[in-house]
Amino acid sequence: MNTSIRLMALLLTAVVLQRFLFDQFRVDGVAADAFLVLAVTTGMVCGARRGAIVGFFAGLVLDLLVVTPFGLGALAYLVAGALGGLLEGVVVHSARWITMLVAFVASAAGVLFFAVVGSLIGTAGMVEGHLITVTLLVGGSSAVLMLPTRRAVLWASADSEPFRAAVHS
Template identity: 40%
Template sequence: MTSDPRLRVPLVVLTVLILDLSLFTRVRVAGVMPDLMLLLAIAAGITGGQVRGAVVGFGSGMVVDLFLQTPLGLSALVFSVVGYTVGTAQTGILRASWWIPVVTAFVASAAGVLFFALAATVVGDTSLVTARLGLVMALVGVMNALLAPLAVRMMAWALDCTPARGGYVV
């Protein structure tokens, strides 16, 4: 396999998209499924920093927008902001510890779901801001947090980042 991240990142994004649209549509807790494409943006921010988090977030968001009934670019906007924010936190405070990517994925996923619902409301789709929004935020956060170690390793490989002590990237 090539060592060029320009080829590996799209490979990971497309693989996760296929898994998201096929296998993970059946993995639901209280009607909520994990948001794997958002998790990719978070993992890119953790492993690669601000710019890579934003770029992977934008790319994965645009790809997933092709399959959603929301305005084109909404996921791209949200995922790139979340990826950039996680990358900013990573460069400032995050260190190599097994639990930090898990907690980061939980918080960033919940925030991403909230930001997506609010951004959708701004563009006229009020169906996402409901009484269930808090439950959806919590469940997506928990499911993405459980998948975070795998996503971080995949993005570290795709972005050609060197894993630090404990297997996570600093």
């Protein structure tokens, strides 16, 4: 099975997890974002280019499931996936928490990008006081969920490009 098919299977798994698990467990009205976790983790494991591609398709799926301007999720998650890959490439890893911090930063950036661009194109209520809470909770959940997701992305990309040694630890 090639990498694209495996990544599509992971995206389908993210849909199921998001709709039937993560959306049911909210903290302060905020749910973990399986699509964002998949985009950022793919970027961290496979590089910025593949992270951007997976982020784009994960964002498109999100756009089909929520009521926001179509394409906003695709654009924001493309940026988050690429940023995850770029940050992973420049950070020296001496501890697992640094890898988790990269996931936190990339996810938080994706949430902020989504809110700011949504606000710029006229969507009301995107940038408000609750945005900080959303950013911190989604970023934190992404940092934790990145660890098991990394294993799945490693499986999906097993027959493709070489991996970074730091990601395997």
